[in-house]
Amino acid sequence: MASNRQFRLAARPTGLPTESDFTLTETSVPAPAPGQVLVRSRYLSVDPYMRGRMSEAKSYAAPMQVGDVVMGAGVGEVVQSQHPGFAAGDFVYGSLGWQEYALAPGESLRKVDPGAAPLSAYLSVLGSTGLTAYFGLLDLTSPQPGETVVVSGAAGAVGMIVGQIAKLKGCRAIGIAGTDAKVEYLVQELGFDGAFNYKTEHDYVAKLEELCPNGADVYFDNVGGAIADAVMAVLNKGARVSVCGQISQYNNTAPEMGPRLLPVILTKQIRVQGFMIGGYASRFEEGRRELAAWVREGKLKYRDDVVEGFEHLPRTFIGMLQGANTGKALVKV
Ligand SMILES: NC(=O)c1ccc[n+]([C@@H]2O[C@H](COP(=O)([O-])OP(=O)(O)OC[C@H]3O[C@@H](n4cnc5c(N)ncnc54)[C@H](OP(=O)(O)O)[C@@H]3O)[C@@H](O)[C@H]2O)c1
Numbered sequence: 001m002a003s004n005r006q007f008r009l010a011a012r013p014t015g016l017p018t019e020s021d022f023t024l025t026e027t028s029v030p031a032p033a034p035g036q037v038l039v040r041s042r043y044l045s046v047d048p049y050m051r052g053r054m055s056e057a058k059s060y061a062a063p064m065q066v067g068d069v070v071m072g073a074g075v076g077e078v079v080q081s082q083h084p085g086f087a088a089g090d091f092v093y094g095s096l097g098w099q100e101y102a103l104a105p106g107e108s109l110r111k112v113d114p115g116a117a118p119l120s121a122y123l124s125v126l127g128s129t130g131l132t133a134y135f136g137l138l139d140l141t142s143p144q145p146g147e148t149v150v151v152s153g154a155a156g157a158v159g160m161i162v163g164q165i166a167k168l169k170g171c172r173a174i175g176i177a178g179t180d181a182k183v184e185y186l187v188q189e190l191g192f193d194g195a196f197n198y199k200t201e202h203d204y205v206a207k208l209e210e211l212c213p214n215g216a217d218v219y220f221d222n223v224g225g226a227i228a229d230a231v232m233a234v235l236n237k238g239a240r241v242s243v244c245g246q247i248s249q250y251n252n253t254a255p256e257m258g259p260r261l262l263p264v265i266l267t268k269q270i271r272v273q274g275f276m277i278g279g280y281a282s283r284f285e286e287g288r289r290e291l292a293a294w295v296r297e298g299k300l301k302y303r304d305d306v307v308e309g310f311e312h313l314p315r316t317f318i319g320m321l322q323g324a325n326t327g328k329a330l331v332k333v
Pocket of ligand 1: 047048049128129132153154155156157158159176177178179182222223227243244245246247248249275276277278320321322323324325326327328329
C-alpha cells in the first residue's frame with residue numbers, strides 16, 4: 001500500500017505561522033485494529049481555531065504538542081474497516097488530521113452522503129462553519145424582521161452564511177471584509193444590503209453609520225479588535241452581540257489595548273455572549289437539516305475555496321489567516 005504523508009507541528013508559531021513551523025513526514029499506512037477504521041483523506045479543513053491549538057497558552061481545549069500530526073477535520077473514504085458500522089467505500093467526516101490516511105475509532109466518525117451534497121460541503125455549509133453561523137446567529141441573537149445585522153469576517157466560511165441567514169429572517173445584512181472583491185461578492189452575489197473593506201476604509205464608525213442609518217441591532221463578531229470596537233459604537237438599545245471569533249488577535253504576541261466597552265453595554269442594555277459550537281452538538285442534526293433545506297431550495301449560497309494538493313496545507317492555512325480565502329478554505333488531497 002502507498003505511504004502516508006503527514007504534516008506535523010515542527011515548532012510553536014510566534015505571530016503569524018510560517019511554513020517552517022510544519023514538517024512533512026512519511027510513514028507506512030497503518031492497518032486498523034478492532035473497532036478502528038482506516039480513512040483516506042479527500043478534503044482537509046484549515047480553520048482559524050487551529051492557530052490557538054498551536055500555542056501553549058491556556059484555552060478551552062488542550063494544545064497540540066510539537067511533533068504531533070496537525071489536528072483538524074476532514075472528509076474521506078473508508079479504505080478498511082474493523083468497525084461494524086463502516087465498510088470500505090463509505091464516506092465519512094471526522095477528525096482526520098493533516099495526513100493522507102487516518103486511523104480513527106468508528107465512534108468518532110460520521111457517515112456523509114456524497115450523493116446529497118458535494119463532499120467539501122460537509123466541511124463548510126453542512127459542517128461546523130455552517131452550524132456555527134446558524135446557532136451563533138439564531139440562538140444567541142434572535143434576529144427579528146426589519147432589524148439590522150452586522151457581521152465581520154463576512155466573506156469567510158462562517159460570515160457569508162450568517163449574512164444570508166439574516167436576510168432569510170427578514171433583516172438587513174451589512175458585512176465587513178478585507179478586499180473590494182469580497183465586498184462586491186457579498187452585495188452582488190449574496191444579497192447583502194451593504195458592505196465595506198476595512199483595509200481601505202479608515203473611519204469605521206462613519207462608514208457603519210452610513211450603512212446602518214437606523215443603527216445596528218445585532219453584531220456577529222468573527223474578528224474582534226478595532227472592527228468590533230467600532231460596531232459597538234453603532235449598536236442600538238437592546239442590541240445583541242454574538243462573540244464567535246477574534247481572528248484579528250490570534251497572531252498577537254502581546255494583548256492589544258482597547259476602549260472600555262462596559263459603559264456602552266450598560267447604558268444601551270446590550271447582551272454580549274460568547275459561544276463554542278461544540279456546546280450545540282445535541283442540536284447539530286436540527287441545524288444541518290435546515291441548512292441543507294435552504295441550500296436545496298436555492299435560498300442559501302456557499303463557496304468552498306479549494307486548493308488542490310496535500311502539500312499545500314501549511315500555505316493554505318497561513319493564507320486563510322491573512323484573508324486569502326473567500327468562503328471555506330479547504331485542501332483537496
Ligand atoms: N465559536 C466557535 O465555535 C467558532 C467556530 C468556528 C469558527 N469560529 C471563529 O469564526 C471566525 C471565522 O472563522 P471561519 O472558519 O469562517 O474563517 P474564515 O472567515 O473563512 O477565514 C478567516 C478570515 O478572517 C479574516 N481576517 C484575518 N485577519 C483579520 C483581521 N486582522 N481583521 C479582520 N479580519 C481578519 C480574513 O478575511 P478578510 O479578507 O476579511 O480579512 C480571513 O479570510 C474565526 O474567528 C473563528 O475562530 C468560531
